[in-house]
Amino acid sequence: MRLRIPTVALALMVVVQAVTAANIIELWEQVPAPAVPKLSPVTVKAGETALLLLDIEEATCNQEGRPRCVEAVPAMAKFLERARTAGLPVFYSNTGRGSRATMLPPVAPRDDEPIVKASVNKFFGTKLDDYLKAKNIKTVIVCGTSASGAALHTATGAAQIGYKLVLPVDCVPGASLYEEQASVWSLLNGPGTSRAITATTLGAIKIE
Numbered sequence: 001m002r003l004r005i006p007t008v009a010l011a012l013m014v015v016v017q018a019v020t021a022a023n024i025i026e027l028w029e030q031v032p033a034p035a036v037p038k039l040s041p042v043t044v045k046a047g048e049t050a051l052l053l054l055d056i057e058e059a060t061c062n063q064e065g066r067p068r069c070v071e072a073v074p075a076m077a078k079f080l081e082r083a084r085t086a087g088l089p090v091f092y093s094n095t096g097r098g099s100r101a102t103m104l105p106p107v108a109p110r111d112d113e114p115i116v117k118a119s120v121n122k123f124f125g126t127k128l129d130d131y132l133k134a135k136n137i138k139t140v141i142v143c144g145t146s147a148s149g150a151a152l153h154t155a156t157g158a159a160q161i162g163y164k165l166v167l168p169v170d171c172v173p174g175a176s177l178y179e180e181q182a183s184v185w186s187l188l189n190g191p192g193t194s195r196a197i198t199a200t201t202l203g204a205i206k207i208e
Contacts, residue, residue, distance in 0.1 A: 033181070034181075034185050037184065037185070037188050037199055038199075039169065039199050039200050039201060039204065040198055040199065040200055040204070041200060041204040041205075041206065042166055042198045042200045042204065042205055042206070043205075043206040043207075043208055044088075044139055044141070044166060044205060044206070044207055044208070045139075045207075045208060046086045046087045046088055046207055046208065047087075047136070048136055048137055048138040048139060049088055049137065049138070049139040049140070049141065049166075049207070050088060050089045050090070050091055050132055050135065050137045050139075050140050050141070051079075051080065051083045051088050051089070051090045051091070051140075051141045051143070052091050052092075052093070052122070052140050052141065052142050052143065052144065052154065053076065053080070053090065053091070053092050053093075053107055053109075053143050053144065054092070054093045054122060054142070054143065054144025054145070054150035054151060054154055055093055055094065055095050055098070055144055055145055055146075055149070055150045056069070056073065056076065056092075056103060056104050056107050056143075056144065056145060057094060057095065057098040057102040057103050057104060058098075058102045058104065059095060059097055059098060059102065060095055060098075060145050060146065061073065061104055061145050061173075065175060066145055066146065066173060066174065066175050068173040068174065068180075069145040069146075069173040071173070072170060072171055072173045073104055073106050073107060074106065075170055075171065075202050075203075076106070076107050076143055076171050076202070077106035077107050078202070079143075079168075079171070079202040079205070080107055082207065083141075083207070086207040088141075088207065089113075089131075089132075089135045089137065090109070090110075090113045091113065091114055091115075091116070091128060091131060091132070092109045092113060092114070092115040092116070093115065093116050093117065093118060093122040093126075093128075093144070093150060093154070094115055094116075094117045095117075095119075096117065096119070098117070100115055114127075114131050116128045116131075120149045120150055120152070120153035120154070121153040121154055121156070121157040122150060122153075122154040122157070123154065123157040123158065123161065124157065129161060132163070137163070138163065138164060139163060139164040139165070139166060140155075140158050140163050140164070140165060140166070141166040141168065141205065142154060142155045142158070142165060142166070142167055142168075142172065143168060143171035143172065143202075144171075144172060145172070145173050145174070146173070146174045146175060146179065147172045147173060147174035147179050147180045147182075147183035147184070148174060148179045148182065148183045151167075151172040151183060152183045152186060152187060155167065155187055155193060155197070156187070156190065156192050156193055158196075159192050159193045159196040159197065160192055163196070164196050164197075164198075165187070165193060165196050165197040165198070166197075166198050166200060166205065167184070167187055167188075167197055167198065167199050167200065168200055168201050168202040168204075168205065169184055169199055169200070169201060170201050170202055171202055172184070184199065187199075
């Protein structure tokens, strides 16, 4: 006996196939922005927390390419002073063309503060993990530019090897607001980072 698919069911199948066949580019303008994430105050322990300042240098943090990074530097500098006073170890990174001398002066490293040089994941091919383990670090505060580069990938790398993450959303600037939004959303919702991360602001971090 030959089975016939009811006309309504067949029509539904066609609609479903039409929707699922569309790729993200075709649906791009239909994508709503995600809900605004909740930020939380956070308390970190000086003896087990480090501050990571990633690629805050002339080539990557400038008025022409990333003006929001330039705008974020004073707040980073203020928090850096707090971190140093509280005894938090501070670690830096450069891009391939950067050096200690190219770091922006307000957040420039001291001679005893290490710098690693890598692409977007500052753990890859560097001694950053060794430096952190030598200080018994369990939590990292991630500040860096760009949001979708060093900040996103280094934070993900840190979580994957067992570190807790503190993400001050006012110190992960990008070249656009969309870049920042997408990067913060990815870190808060990504399977590699969502259970390890606390989103906050620099002013809401208490050091004890």
